[in-house]
Amino acid sequence: MTINNLRKIQKILVANRGEIACRVLRACKSLGIRSVAVYSRIEKSSLQVEMADEAYPVPEHEMPGYGYLDIDGLVAIGAKAGVDAIHPGYGFLSENPNFARASVEAGIAFIGPPAEVISSMANKREARETLRGLGVPVLSGTSGSLDGSADIEEQAQAIGYPVMVKASEGGGGIGLGIIPGPERLSRALRRAGSASNRAFGSDDLYLEKYIPDARHVEVQVLGDKHGNVIHLFERECSVQRRHQKLIEETPAPLFSNSQRAAITEAALTAARGIGYQNAGTFEFLVDPDGKFYFLETNTRLQVEHGITEMTTGFDLVEQQIRVASGEPLDITQSDIRPQGHSLEVRICAEDPDSFLPSPGLLSDWSIPSGDGIRVESGVRAGDEVSSYFDPLIAKILIHADDRSAAIDKMLSTLRNARIEGIKTNVPFHIKALESERFQDGSYTTQLAAQLTAPPS
Amino acid sequence: MASVTMNAPMTGRIIEINVAEGDSVTVGDMLVVIESMKMENEVFSQHEGTLSKLMVADDQNVSEGDPMLEITTD
Numbered sequence: 044m045t046i047n048n049l050r051k052i053q054k055i056l057v058a059n060r061g062e063i064a065c066r067v068l069r070a071c072k073s074l075g076i077r078s079v080a081v082y083s084r085i086e087k088s089s090l091q092v093e094m095a096d097e098a099y100p101v102p103e104h105e106m107p108g109y110g111y112l113d114i115d116g117l118v119a120i121g122a123k124a125g126v127d128a129i130h131p132g133y134g135f136l137s138e139n140p141n142f143a144r145a146s147v148e149a150g151i152a153f154i155g156p157p158a159e160v161i162s163s164m165a166n167k168r169e170a171r172e173t174l175r176g177l178g179v180p181v182l183s184g185t186s187g188s189l190d191g192s193a194d195i196e197e198q199a200q201a202i203g204y205p206v207m208v209k210a211s212e213g214g215g216g217i218g219l220g221i222i223p224g225p226e227r228l229s230r231a232l233r234r235a236g237s238a239s240n241r242a243f244g245s246d247d248l249y250l251e252k253y254i255p256d257a258r259h260v261e262v263q264v265l266g267d268k269h270g271n272v273i274h275l276f277e278r279e280c281s282v283q284r285r286h287q288k289l290i291e292e293t294p295a296p297l298f299s300n301s302q303r304a305a306i307t308e309a310a311l312t313a314a315r316g317i318g319y320q321n322a323g324t325f326e327f328l329v330d331p332d333g334k335f336y337f338l339e340t341n342t343r344l345q346v347e348h349g350i351t352e353m354t355t356g357f358d359l360v361e362q363q364i365r366v367a368s369g370e371p372l373d374i375t376q377s378d379i380r381p382q383g384h385s386l387e388v389r390i391c392a393e394d395p396d397s398f399l400p401s402p403g404l405l406s407d408w409s410i411p412s413g414d415g416i417r418v419e420s421g422v423r424a425g426d427e428v429s430s431y432f433d434p435l436i437a438k439i440l441i442h443a444d445d446r447s448a449a450i451d452k453m454l455s456t457l458r459n460a461r462i463e464g465i466k467t468n469v470p471f472h473i474k475a476l477e478s479e480r481f482q483d484g485s486y487t488t489q490l491a492a493q494l495t496a497p498p499s
Numbered sequence: 500m501a502s503v504t505m506n507a508p509m510t511g512r513i514i515e516i517n518v519a520e521g522d523s524v525t526v527g528d529m530l531v532v533i534e535s536m537k538m539e540n541e542v543f544s545q546h547e548g549t550l551s552k553l554m555v556a557d558d559q560n561v562s563e564g565d566p567m568l569e570i571t572t573d
Contacts, residue, residue: 400536434536
């Protein structure tokens with residue numbers, strides 16, 4: 044696949060690491076775009092360095108991961124390397140409006156929405172209010188800052204327990220806590236506040252109604268700089284631990300066409316309302332009655348974007364680059380006709396039962412390949428999986444004619460995977476995919492807890 | 500008097516210490532928070548007694564199995 048009309052973007056800095064850096068680097072290669080990787084001092088011989096045309100060290104920091112958060116340092120690398128654009132990946136600075144702004148000010152295109160759009164969704168408490176204003180349903184919750192608010196207990200009572208505390212500037216499940224009743228409120232707020240402060244430099248929190256047996260469904264959107272916005276249907280992401288996704292699939296099982304039409308329409312309304320550009324995701328909670336509520340917007344590429352690519356046939360990273368170069372979308376809504384079923388599991392370096400981290404030497408790494416199997420990996424056999432970074436080391440994606448064939452193919456791929464040296468969650472994935480609730484599609488966000496609870 | 504040593508359950512970095520030497524602790528008390536792989540892991544006491552020795556400090560890197568603290572049980 045070669046694109047001849049990408050005149051403006053001929054060289055890209057991938058300001059990330061691991062599997063997503065490798066994913067974007069591969070897209071660059073297939074589009075004939077020169078690529079620049081960055082790496083920390085413990086990643087000199089990492090896969091992302093090997094795959095890129097050029098590589099530069101991130102600014103040195105005592106904690107290796109912090110170099111990936113250095114806006115000025117990364118933009119300076121981009122300028123020095125002479126790149127036309129920066130791809131932020133996910134995590135790190137991908138949803139930081141200052142990074143988008145600094146890139147553009149340095150004359151480098153940012154492959155993502157404009158800084159003001161990122162900004163409008165960055166504070167999740169404010170994003171809820173914005174989308175409510177656009178007529179998108181949201182869960183009952185607190186709207187103002189909780190800081191110094193004297194009646195937090197009354198506000199929690201008014202929402203009705205259980206409630207959830209969330210970090211307004213949060214992401215990745217950090218700073219979230221379920222509060223079953225008033226006796227746990229102050230401790231949960233304290234914990235969420237300190238975790239949020241450490242991770243995001245802000246202790247702005249909000250409360251939201253907690254629905255235990257809910258499903259997590261999100262809608263992929265794509266917009267250009269000319270006002271065109273389309274959706275690429277939904278992804279079901281309810282298998283989670285610590286509020287982080289482990290398994291995703293599309294289409295969402297047991298989801299009616301009218302639900303699908305309503306949720307995708309809500310996402311389009313939101314995307315148009317905030318002037319969305321580039322690839323993004325609107326996340327919703329679906330309650331046991333099938334009603335959906337907006338949770339948050341991810342103003343970036345998602346970890347699980349690949350399953351949408353497999354069913355729709357469109358390469359989202361390629362689309363991101365085209366949009367960033369100013370091209371109008373050449374896909375219309377009617378071009379999006381998903382085929383078959385796609386499923387992803389996230390391979391994490393962690394204990395499959397306790398989900399506790401398991402960094403260490405990956406002595407063997409071999410995942411079967413074949414038709415309908417896609418492996419997105421940031422590691423090779425012999426790599427050291429560091430405790431400094433997120434435990435996600437790879438993703439396995441499957442595409443098949445229908446859901447049951449996709450599950451079977453994933454199971455056989457997982458059973459034939461050879462991963463040695465560290466513990467991974469592969470045994471959990473097998474257990475989850477074999478479970479009755481997953482097989483019949485009726486699972487909720489409780490599935491991981493149900494499968495790992497000690498026998499009573 | 501017997502004492503038990505609590506070891507780091509994983510490799511990571513100490514980001515929060517909730518106890519000081521001489522404190523009395525009970526089962527379920529949150530003692531330290533270890534950050535590993537971008538996760539904050541709370542470590543709880545499985546013993547009742549007095550914290551007799553604290554062997555870790557804020558921001559310190561620990562490996563799995565490193566002794567972190569000692570509790571003297573009564």
